[in-house]
Amino acid sequence: MKEFLIKMQQISPFMIELTYSDGVVKKLRLETIQKNCGCSRCKGTQPAISTDLGVSKVTTVGRFGLKFYFLKGCQQGIYGHQQLRDIPCDC
Numbered sequence: 167m168k169e170f171l172i173k174m175q176q177i178s179p180f181m182i183e184l185t186y187s188d189g190v191v192k193k194l195r196l197e198t199i200q201k202n203c204g205c206s207r208c209k210g211t212q213p214a215i216s217t218d219l220g221v222s223k224v225t226t227v228g229r230f231g232l233k234f235y236f237l238k239g240c241q242q243g244i245y246g247h248q249q250l251r252d253i254p255c256d257c
C-alpha cells in the first residue's frame with residue numbers, strides 16, 4: 167500500500183488509534199486486532215476473545231507492521247500494515 171502509518175496511539179486501555187498519511191484515522195479495539203491474528207496457531211481458528219483485552223506495549227517490526235504484547239491470549243502474531251488497515255474500524 168502506498169499510504170503509511172504516521173501515528174499509533176493508545177486512546178483507551180482497550181483501544182488504539184492509527185493515523186495514516188492519507189488522513190484516514192482508524193480506531194481498533196485490541197480484541198479486534200487479536201481476533202485477526204495470523205500466526206500458525208490461530209490462523210483459520212477463532213482465538214479466544216476477551217472484551218477487556220489490554221496490551222503492555224506495541225512495537226514496530228521493521229517496515230512490515232506492528233507487534234502487540236497482549237496481556238492475555240496469543241501474542242505471537244505480527245500484524246502487517248495492510249492487514250491492520252483492512253480491518254473494519256471499531257469507532
Ligand SMILES: [Zn+2]
Binds near residue numbers: 203206242243
Ligand atoms: Zn496467534
